[in-house]
Amino acid sequence: MAEKGTISIHTENIFPIIKKFLYSDHEIFLRELVSNAVDATQKLKRLSAIGEYKGEVGEDLKVKVSVDKEARKIVISDRGIGMTAEEIKKYINQIAFSGATEFVEKYKDKPDANQIIGQFGLGFYSAFMVAETVEIDTKSFKEGTEAARWICDGSTEFEITASEKTERGTDIILNVAADSDEFLEPSRLRTILTKYCKFLPVEVEFEGEVINNPNPIWTKQPSELTDEDYTKFYSELYPFSEPPLFWIHLNVDYPFNLTGILYFPKIKNEFEFTKNKIQLYSKQVFITDEVKDVVPEFLMLLHGVIDSPDIPLNVSRSFLQADSNVKKINTYITKKVADKLNEIFKKDRAGYEAKWNDINVFVKYGMLSDEKFYDKAKDFGLLQNIDGKFFTMEEYKTFVQANQTAKDGNQVWIYATDEEKQHAFIEAAQNRSYDVLKLDSVIDSHFIGLLEQKVEKTTLKRVDSETIDKLIEKDETKDMVLSEDEKTKLKEIFEKAIDNKNMMVSIEPLSPEDQPVIITMPEFMRRMKDMAKTGGGGMMFMGNMPDSYNVSVNGNHPIIQRILKAREESKEKIARQAFDLALLSQNLLSGAALTAFVKRSVELIEKE
Numbered sequence: 001m002a003e004k005g006t007i008s009i010h011t012e013n014i015f016p017i018i019k020k021f022l023y024s025d026h027e028i029f030l031r032e033l034v035s036n037a038v039d040a041t042q043k044l045k046r047l048s049a050i051g052e053y054k055g056e057v058g059e060d061l062k063v064k065v066s067v068d069k070e071a072r073k074i075v076i077s078d079r080g081i082g083m084t085a086e087e088i089k090k091y092i093n094q095i096a097f098s099g100a101t102e103f104v105e106k107y108k109d110k111p112d113a114n115q116i117i118g119q120f121g122l123g124f125y126s127a128f129m130v131a132e133t134v135e136i137d138t139k140s141f142k143e144g145t146e147a148a149r150w151i152c153d154g155s156t157e158f159e160i161t162a163s164e165k166t167e168r169g170t171d172i173i174l175n176v177a178a179d180s181d182e183f184l185e186p187s188r189l190r191t192i193l194t195k196y197c198k199f200l201p202v203e204v205e206f207e208g209e210v211i212n213n214p215n216p217i218w219t220k221q222p223s224e225l226t227d228e229d230y231t232k233f234y235s236e237l238y239p240f241s242e243p244p245l246f247w248i249h250l251n252v253d254y255p256f257n258l259t260g261i262l263y264f265p266k267i268k269n270e271f272e273f274t275k276n277k278i279q280l281y282s283k284q285v286f287i288t289d290e291v292k293d294v295v296p297e298f299l300m301l302l303h304g305v306i307d308s309p310d311i312p313l314n315v316s317r318s319f320l321q322a323d324s325n326v327k328k329i330n331t332y333i334t335k336k337v338a339d340k341l342n343e344i345f346k347k348d349r350a351g352y353e354a355k356w357n358d359i360n361v362f363v364k365y366g367m368l369s370d371e372k373f374y375d376k377a378k379d380f381g382l383l384q385n386i387d388g389k390f391f392t393m394e395e396y397k398t399f400v401q402a403n404q405t406a407k408d409g410n411q412v413w414i415y416a417t418d419e420e421k422q423h424a425f426i427e428a429a430q431n432r433s434y435d436v437l438k439l440d441s442v443i444d445s446h447f448i449g450l451l452e453q454k455v456e457k458t459t460l461k462r463v464d465s466e467t468i469d470k471l472i473e474k475d476e477t478k479d480m481v482l483s484e485d486e487k488t489k490l491k492e493i494f495e496k497a498i499d500n501k502n503m504m505v506s507i508e509p510l511s512p513e514d515q516p517v518i519i520t521m522p523e524f525m526r527r528m529k530d531m532a533k534t535g536g537g538g539m540m541f542m543g544n545m546p547d548s549y550n551v552s553v554n555g556n557h558p559i560i561q562r563i564l565k566a567r568e569e570s571k572e573k574i575a576r577q578a579f580d581l582a583l584l585s586q587n588l589l590s591g592a593a594l595t596a597f598v599k600r601s602v603e604l605i606e607k608e
């Protein structure tokens with residue numbers, strides 16, 4: 001007895017609309033159909049466990065996917081609860097199709113429809129994205145019910161007939177449409193299956209092979225797992241990657257449901273940073289690896305999986321950000337990550353320090369971008385000096401208190417960004433027993449600003465931003481052997497020799513052991529220029545300003561007396577030579593100036 005009918009929906013033409021909307025994401029049909037099959041299988045297992053289903057469950061509960069290229073068919077079969085004809089009418093004709101209608105009604109006028117689509121599980125209806133006609137051949141687990149066959153071409157017309165099917169379960173048969181040939185390729189189907197179904201909770205078989213791991217470790221209790229289980233799972237997620245540094249097993253059921261494992265990666269190169277991403281699952285079905293709004297931005301540097309049925313997947317981005325569950329998840333994950341780092345730091349400081357190189361970007365990024373994370377991380381965020389010693393911020397304050405407090409009572413923390421280039425300055429600082437921090441990564445330029453903001457009465461200065469006496473101004477007066485007249489004269493000589501308006505000459509009472517000329521770029525100026533380079537802080541105009549330097553001439557250096565006493569025509573020459581040497585020591589001498597310097601040097605040697 002065949003029955004024909006009309007599906008009760010208002011929009012006659014939802015099919016073309018959905019097909020158009022879902023264009024880029026056609027492949028999700030397989031995820032939807034396989035997860036329906038898995039759901040039906042799990043329901044059967046549950047009914048059997050609680051005694052509502054008394055029949056044989058059978059050994060083989062696998063979901064099977066097969067493709068017949070010649071016949072242009074894809075079949076998804078399960079041994080789950082199946083459906084009666086009445087249930088097909090209820091669940092497929094009414095529910096599945098009305099869901100699709102609602103979707104179209106809601107989103108057809110929205111400009112960001114394409115974005116929404118990717119996150120929207122269209123369920124059974126998505127089969128029509130790739131199939132001309134879809135058949136359901138199904139037999140319910142309920143005793144005494146008849147098998148039924150439903151066929152539909154995606155329009156609102158359908159047909160139900162009796163079926164010959166004798167075994168419990170459902171076959172979904174897709175007659176693949178002419179424009180969807182790609183899905184008849186087994187390799188394409190396999191790729192889709194491994195992407196979305198890799199951790200589905202029921203075995204899924206394709207070409208005689210089970211393609212999934214139905215019991216991924218995030219569904220287990222941490223107490224059941226060894227370190228090896230975690231590292232093995234990591235390489236299952238990201239084959240050929242370096243083993244992770246450590247991990248956090250997430251497990252909450254109130255006020256939202258979430259499980260997962262977050263790994264701190266050991267990154268070999270930038271490429272891996274962006275290639276391996278956190279994967280988002282909902283009940284073991286892969287949803288996306290675009291987790292942007294679900295985890296705080298700084299945590300996107302981590303790897304792993306998050307599984308939560310409570311993350312709304314069928315809503316737009318802006319809604320997701322405002323969603324209270326998502327906010328709670330964000331807060332929870334941030335807290336867990338901070339607690340874990342703190343725990344490792346407390347338990348095994350040496351081990352933590354050894355990993356600092358790999359995790360410092362992550363921790364600093366977190367401190368910069370998340371106030372709550374900062375509050376926790378201030379106790380385990382580390383500073384490293386150029387001797388390789390580590391300090392917490394609090395420890396460092398104590399460490400430099402005696403020697404690096406300026407006369408205004410503020411501490412000066414001195415840092416180097418390039419040990420090679422700033423070598424002469426570092427040496428000068430160390431001669432004063434000043435400590436020099438190593439802050440040389442890209443994120444450090446931002447981190448320095450944060451430290452100044454957060455650590456009270458402290459400024460940070462790059463080791464080459466002032467002459468050593470001015471770096472930390474103390475209450476000491478330095479004597480100068482020169483008279484006022486001599487100073488004026490000397491300044492003139494140097495200004496003429498240098499002949500550059502962006503070099504600010506001053507005569508300073510440095511120690512006779514210091515260099516005769518020292519070139520520095522003031523901290524403020526350099527930071528502004530750095531900021532302009534990275535395009536931040538509205539400082540673009542600074543980028544166009546010429547570099548301007550302070551030239552400190554050491555009035556107490558023996559060579560100064562030589563300049564003052566030299567014949568008129570030699571004065572400028574010696575001054576220029578001393579200035580060039582200072583440029584040279586900072587790698588600032590090049591081109592014509594370098595050629596002139598070499599020539600002059602040769603002449604000077606010849607004279608000796």
Ligand SMILES: Nc1ncnc2c1ncn2[C@@H]1O[C@H](COP(=O)(O)OP(=O)(O)OP(=O)(O)O)[C@@H](O)[C@H]1O
Nearest residue numbers: 036037040082083091092096121122123124125170
């Ligand atoms: N293989 C199957 N075996 C038994 N029932 C099924 C099967 N596939 C679908 N159904 C029934 O049809 C209903 C509609 O399926 P559909 O995929 O459209 O929506 P859903 O699974 O409820 O939700 P979602 O939109 O998250 O996929 C299901 O709830 C289920 O009752």
